[in-house]
Amino acid sequence: MPFIPHTPEEVREMLEVIGVERIEDLFSEIPTELRSSITSKKIPPAMNEMEIGRLMRERAARDGNPLCFIGAGAYEHHIPAAVWELATRGEYYTAYTPYQAEASQGILQLLYEFQTMMASLTGMELSNASLYDGASALAEAVLMAVRANRKSKSRRVLMPLTVHPVYRKVVRTIVRHQGIELVELPYCTACGNIVPDSLASLSGEDFTALVVPQPNFFGVLEEVDQLADWAHANGVLVIGLINPTAAAVLAPPGEWGEQGADIACGEGQPLGIPLASGGPYFGFLCCREQLVRQMPGRIVGRTVDLDGKPGYTLTLQAREQHIRRSKATSNICTNQGLMTTAATIYLSLLGPEGLERVAAACHDNTRQLLEKLTAIEGVELQFDGEFFHEAVLRFDVPVEPLLKRLARQQLLAGYPIAEEYPELGDALLVCCTETKSEADRERFAGLLREAMAEMRGS
Amino acid sequence: MLIFERSSKNRRNPVQSPRSEAVATGIPERFRRRSRPLLPEVSELQVVRHYTRLSQQNYAIDTHFYPLGSCTMKYNPRGCNTLTSLPGFLARHPMAPVESHGQGVLACLFELQEMLKELTGMQGVSLTPMAGAQGEFAGVAMIRAYHESRGDTMRTEVLVPDAAHGTNPATAIMCGYRVREIPTDAEGDVDIEALRQAVGPQTAGIMLTNPSTLGVFERRIREIADIVHEAGGLLYYDGANLNAILGKVRPGDMGFDVVHLNLHKTFATPHGGGGPGAGPVGVGERLLPFLPIPMVGQNENGYFWLTEEACPQTIGRLSAHMGNTGILLRAYVYMRMLGTQGMGRIAEYATLNANYLMKRLSESGFEVAFPGRRASHEFILTLRHEAKQYGVNAMDFAKRLLDYGYHAPTTYFPLLVPECFLIEPTETEDKATLDGFVEAMCAIRREAQSEPERLKKAPHTLPVRRLDDARAARQLDAVWKG
């Protein structure tokens, strides 16, 4: 029996102590008409580790090893070997939530360090110990802003169309039953971001919060200072949605405008988490000190023990579901413990200088790639706004067949955005991180030129 | 010492960062960061030493018996980690085209969907919720979508047993419902009469787990299902305790309309110090149209994603991608290793271990909360006598257990039983470990009698002594300021 250690003798002894004949007798309370059993029709027979190993290796190989220039919320970065060697130590991998603080000082101290790093990276005063992912963190940030903004009654939240389209969908799914209205903010199709002046018409109306992405979904930089100042002048809380790598070079939410943002959140995957088909990742959530009681998720605090020695423990738990129940700030139970462990180790290995280099290399590589690609006939840069490490390119050939051709040659050229942004036509969101060499960029340009020429029939 | 306190200004790890100087030409001044983020400046060796040492200050399944009730701390097979970390899986971008670069991972996910349908007796499964709590949210949101689609706006209440896990009422509120609590009777079952009184046209549904949080099987579950269904409500199954009945009873057969599963409990995915989890949902016929997306579909060409087009009535998306794929794959590998026969044995041995442990503790003089009932995969002890007689409470016992090398069971949950321990050994523990735990409990009780201070001031052998929780909350220090 896989992972079940009992020998027949032990089973006999145990049954005797309990006072029953067979294990089956222990299920006597379950009405017989409800009983079922498992057939091999839907649950295949057992495989040993060798056999399942063969199957998984075959399947992993089937998914190939393409050269990938897709970003769109999940970014390929170099992950130092030490990150996962340490994070998958059994003491981290198989530990539970640190409810018995004295027996979990390792993970608790690590989370305290994580909170410190994320607060600093986002320029905010406090951070929690993580949420599930960037999209659900944004949803929680919206709920938090609605709870925190006592002066606003409207529960209307301004959501720019430059926020990741799937994030907007997730937020809608999560907040819709709480009487919250998401109001779309249009963007400028020439610059690729929100024009701050366009908000002037909304001044004086009651809005509870404004979400500001930086960079935005298109990779373009938003005018965060102006947007933040407008919001605060109108009693609107500012939620910054950021890329954590970018935060090494870009002004973080805590530095936006006169007062800084009120809440900051985003996707932590770029910090040492592999792409892994979309998860597990982690979301981060940071805020001003005054809003801490509205913040969902776990928070680790430093305190002292009976001898006055410093120690760490989960704190402010009265906000959480296991105590507050119906009145909880959220129903959230887990944080993404293992992922925060990895991210903390990643940030420690890179340090401020290393992270800045990664960010700068991503920006420079993308710039160089765009130069090569826009030199090809029929390829144009869509937006003239400043970018971080992604950009939207427009093509004079249909994008879907183009992508298919390139995919057959093991090149994933970018993320097609026509479905969510039909106004942009045949467009791709393209990203080039520090993992791509000059040869990789050359290969992309070469294959693209060929493919487009073929498609035009020349 | 914190990692920051080991820093030295300008200490670098050039081997881990890009070669070029940080420049980022083209980003205008107004967008740039003015301050430097507070990140450690340490060598790679310092990092390795620091985090290795920290890991040694954690209790974990890999090192300690961890009988945390309702958490199912079973062995996390290493093969699950290795095989899901193959480069082909780990490097795949979530938006890579599935036709050419995703058939492998989608095959695993599709088969996982099918197996979970079978185990739960449900008609459809979505793997996207990233944790049990998200699964709960999806479940209740689907119930809501169902009533709305029927034009029934009278359903404003969700029923929850008073012994329920805190996520249940919190979830109901998040979905815009009011919560009405149903009392539990002395035997540990839901009070049927109270339930009858509570249902009506305002009932959207009831959230239950079976076995219940009290560690006993809800014997009149079919009756409960009938009462709620007759009133027009639906039944939601909290799968936290599935380990007790896996392969023996299916939630679908008990009358549930929607279930969520905790893969990090029943299916051995790693707890990771607090996450990540995965909380897939399964539904019966009525709720099929509302499942969260994306799901994996299959046709003659292979596997593909089912999204908004194929599922126009879906409650929507819960994550940016498709959920915690890496965790889903780990559960898949585990389930393939268990296979037909192994799947059915989990509940048997989990129940055997729980009943054995319960009997031995009760024979040693500890009070079991529901002495007339069989344990499911877990059971409750109450230490109220010890509390009265020796002035030590469940918390003191728990802290002293840490000194004996055991992670304490769940304490003070469920709230209904005073000074309680909710104990769940799981099926992967052997008899000797269970016997050792009994001995430790007896030794601690002897200490409670002769020198109670030993318990009240416990733990004594860990890196820190008992921590001041009140101070942690009153003087919040969650970020190091230097």
Add this chain to the structure above:
Amino acid sequence: MSNVPEELLYTKTHEWVRQNEDGTVTVGITDHAQDLLGDMVYVELPEPGNSLAVGDECMVVESVKAASDIYCPLSGEVVEVNIALADTPELINQDPYGEGWLFTLQPAEGGEREELMEADAYQELIESES
């Protein structure tokens, strides 16, 4: 043994009420309640000037292990709140009937009130609950 002063009135949700000479009432939580809740860490006080109805959840006291709603025992307007609790919430534990008071109300004319019980009735209540 929990302290139950004779001169006060009590609610079944463990608040105490003192009738003041100027017609206002002062509200707090009982010794029994603070003992159950444990060390107080935070208090969310109502706004002075707010009108409250009987039974309203008018404020929250938060301890390490629980956050408890306080129910308004009678309809009226909030006159004063104990701002000392912002920095020193433990006053509720140390002196629940004195320095740990929560707020004072000006009762509304002909306003509703909860059934307030006398000290011995409250004493019976807490004995039956334990």
